[in-house]
Amino acid sequence: MSTAIPDAPSHFIKDIINEDMKSNKHKGRVHTRFPPEPNGYLHIGHAKSICLNFGIALEYGGKCNLRFDDTNPSKEEVEYVDSIMDTVRWLGFDWEDRLFYASDYFEQLYQYAEHLIKTGNAFVCHLSADEIREYRGTLTTPGRGSPYRNRSADENLDFLRRMRAGEFPDGHCVLRAKIDMASGNINMRDPVIYRILHMPHHRTGDAWCLYPMYDYAHPISDAIEGITHSLCTLEFEDHRPFYDWVLDRLPVPCHPRQIEFARLNVNYTIMSKRKLLQLVQDHLVSGWDDPRMPTLAGMRRRGLTPEAIRDFCDRIGVAKVNSTVDVALLEHCQREDLNKRAPRVMAVLHPLRVVLENYPEGQVEWFDAINNPEDPDAGTRRIPLTRELYIEQDDFREEPPPKFYRLAPGREMRLKHAYIIKCTNVVKNDRGEIVEVRCTYDPGSRGESGRSVKVTAHWVSAAHAFDAEVRLYNHLFTKENPAEEDDFRASINPDSLQVLTGCKVESCLASAAPGSRYQFMRQGYFCADLMDAAPGKPVFNRIVSLRDEWAKIAKKMTIA
RNA sequence: UGGGAGGUCGUCCAACGGUAGGACACAUGGCUCUGGACCAUGGUAUCGGGGUUCGAAUCCCUGCCUCCCAGCCA
Numbered sequence: 001m002s003t004a005i006p007d008a009p010s011h012f013i014k015d016i017i018n019e020d021m022k023s024n025k026h027k028g029r030v031h032t033r034f035p036p037e038p039n040g041y042l043h044i045g046h047a048k049s050i051c052l053n054f055g056i057a058l059e060y061g062g063k064c065n066l067r068f069d070d071t072n073p074s075k076e077e078v079e080y081v082d083s084i085m086d087t088v089r090w091l092g093f094d095w096e097d098r099l100f101y102a103s104d105y106f107e108q109l110y111q112y113a114e115h116l117i118k119t120g121n122a123f124v125c126h127l128s129a130d131e132i133r134e135y136r137g138t139l140t141t142p143g144r145g146s147p148y149r150n151r152s153a154d155e156n157l158d159f160l161r162r163m164r165a166g167e168f169p170d171g172h173c174v175l176r177a178k179i180d181m182a183s184g185n186i187n188m189r190d191p192v193i194y195r196i197l198h199m200p201h202h203r204t205g206d207a208w209c210l211y212p213m214y215d216y217a218h219p220i221s222d223a224i225e226g227i228t229h230s231l232c233t234l235e236f237e238d239h240r241p242f243y244d245w246v247l248d249r250l251p252v253p254c255h256p257r258q259i260e261f262a263r264l265n266v267n268y269t270i271m272s273k274r275k276l277l278q279l280v281q282d283h284l285v286s287g288w289d290d291p292r293m294p295t296l297a298g299m300r301r302r303g304l305t306p307e308a309i310r311d312f313c314d315r316i317g318v319a320k321v322n323s324t325v326d327v328a329l330l331e332h333c334q335r336e337d338l339n340k341r342a343p344r345v346m347a348v349l350h351p352l353r354v355v356l357e358n359y360p361e362g363q364v365e366w367f368d369a370i371n372n373p374e375d376p377d378a379g380t381r382r383i384p385l386t387r388e389l390y391i392e393q394d395d396f397r398e399e400p401p402p403k404f405y406r407l408a409p410g411r412e413m414r415l416k417h418a419y420i421i422k423c424t425n426v427v428k429n430d431r432g433e434i435v436e437v438r439c440t441y442d443p444g445s446r447g448e449s450g451r452s453v454k455v456t457a458h459w460v461s462a463a464h465a466f467d468a469e470v471r472l473y474n475h476l477f478t479k480e481n482p483a484e485e486d487d488f489r490a491s492i493n494p495d496s497l498q499v500l501t502g503c504k505v506e507s508c509l510a511s512a513a514p515g516s517r518y519q520f521m522r523q524g525y526f527c528a529d530l531m532d533a534a535p536g537k538p539v540f541n542r543i544v545s546l547r548d549e550w551a552k553i554a555k556k557m558t559i560a
Numbered sequence: 561u562g563g564g565a566g567g568u569c570g571u572c573c574a575a576c577g578g579u580a581g582g583a584c585a586c587a588u589g590g591c592u593c594u595g596g597a598c599c600a601u602g603g604u605a606u607c608g609g610g611g612u613u614c615g616a617a618u619c620c621c622u623g624c625c626u627c628c629c630a631g632c633c634a
Contacts, residue, residue, distance in 0.1 A: 138562085457594085
């Protein structure tokens with residue numbers, strides 16, 4: 001297969017691959033893998049890795065495997081396996097027939113362990129966990145060799161086989177690589193490569209009672225699968241010498257190159273699986289798929305599109321510096337995507353009743369409305385106007401501040417697709433609250449009348465409006481970096497979720513299909529909730545708001 | 561006082577010895593039957609100090625700062 005070297009904007013990993021292609025290091029082959037541990041839900045940080053690994057394979061005409069790093073049965077569950085596969089697929093990637101599990105290689109891994117023993121590169125150690133830690137030394141002082149370090153190969157083999165046979169309880173002994181207790185790199189101070197764990201595995205059942213450590217299983221798994229470039233995050237940089245050490249001492253089919261890049265951080269959220277789990281367990285969110293969560297399941301539920309997420313991952317770049325990307329970029333990507341393809345509809349979130357005093361009672365007039373000005377193929381629909389309608393409360397001010405161009409007593413505003421109206425009066429209740437606005441409409445302002453006013457607002461005919469629930473989401477946290485707070489939970493945004501009921505929407509939304517997305521004109525992009533929306537009972541999640549010039553002006557004025 | 565990695569606009573990423581550029585964000589203006597979208601314009605950056613060079617973000621020396629590592633987690 002011909003694999004042209006792409007001249008698209010590069011990053012340091014592609015630079016490396018380009019050089020390997022030039023030197024024909026892997027015979028023109030590019031093979032990556034995405035290796036999640038099935039111990040939690042995927043989040044936006046994983047999306048970066050998924051897009052990188054699958055993206056590179058696509059770009060170079062190579063392959064990318066999905067491999068579950070399931071070497072620790074105490075933390076892993078099939079539930080996570082299923083959700084991970086579902087999410088990767090949803091994101092738009094295909095591992096074809098290359099679904100693998102590190103546990104597929106348990107036997108091979110074990111055989112290689114015997115090989116390591118036979119070649120004098122590993123030994124069974126009977127030190128306790130505490131003793132191993134003590135013997136390991138510290139960051140600044142070298143460690144000491146285990147007293148079991150120089151056992152004979154036969155003795156080691158015998159112990160390893162008995163470990164496998166289940167003769168010893170958990171923690172009784174471990175298999176360790178024999179490297180260098182004085183190394184400045186602590187990962188090289190005779191790291192543990194096998195531990196005893198009498199625990200059933202979600203795939204291998206109770207076939208095993210000893211399980212390989214990640215550092216040992218990973219390089220071998222990569223080699224078995226013929227991976228050429230093994231991409232991982234920065235914290236594994238220190239592990240690379242061991243990765244290479246293992247592959248250099250075993251008769252593996254190839255020696256992949258590990259390359260480390262910076263993991264993704266996004267402001268106003270957290271990425272740690274542990275903290276995310278805490279939010280779920282403490283019921284601070286509704287679950288892993290709470291639309292405010294940075295999990296891909298949450299984003300999906302919220303209505304974010306895979307296209308936008310992939311675009312975001314393309315734009316954030318790949319480098320070795322720890323960095324935090326502004327969530328505004330994600331929001332931008334999402335708006336850009338939906339602007340092209342989301343049908344426009346009118347939905348009044350905070351309804352204010354308007355009566356057109358000079359509009360005939362009982363009359364219904366239909367107007368053509370363009371579904372999407374950005375997409376000529378999106379067509380039009382018909383919307384009804386009657387004497388009574390709803391507009392947004394924010395679109396009316398009894399005492400308009402400067403730069404407020406919307407409706408106010410004596411002022412005009414256009415109803416989108418219909419007439420210009422003028423406020424003549426305000427009706428208030430006993431408490432002095434505005435409950436209704438009286439207007440007249442200008443019958444001559446229909447269509448291309450030439451008359452223009454400063455603002456055009458969305459509205460819905462009262463007689464035709466349908467009630468909907470709308471959920472407005474904001475950043476889950478008020479702090480840019482919640483993780484560095486003493487207690488990240490204290491910075492949860494109390495306004496991160498606002499549930500609105502009795503919103504008035506166009507009747508075409510009454511049975512919006514779950515997952516369908518719309519632009520609610522002048523407000524934002526919304527998605528019919530996957531779980532709670534039902535025919536006749538519409539529920540919408542705000543994916544992202546539209547940019548709001550007036551909000552900025554208003555904010556500036558209150559600050560000033 | 562161990563080992564590893566890294567410091568470029570507010571943020572993220574480029575520039576690979578030859579005019580520091582893009583995106584987002586921000587600001588100003590234009591346009592608009594979405595205060596959306598779109599268009600135009602603008603400001604702000606090479607961690608510090610030496611050196612090499614006609615020329616340094618890039619090479620060398622030195623200092624400073626940040627991140628990661630002492631799981632039988634990944």
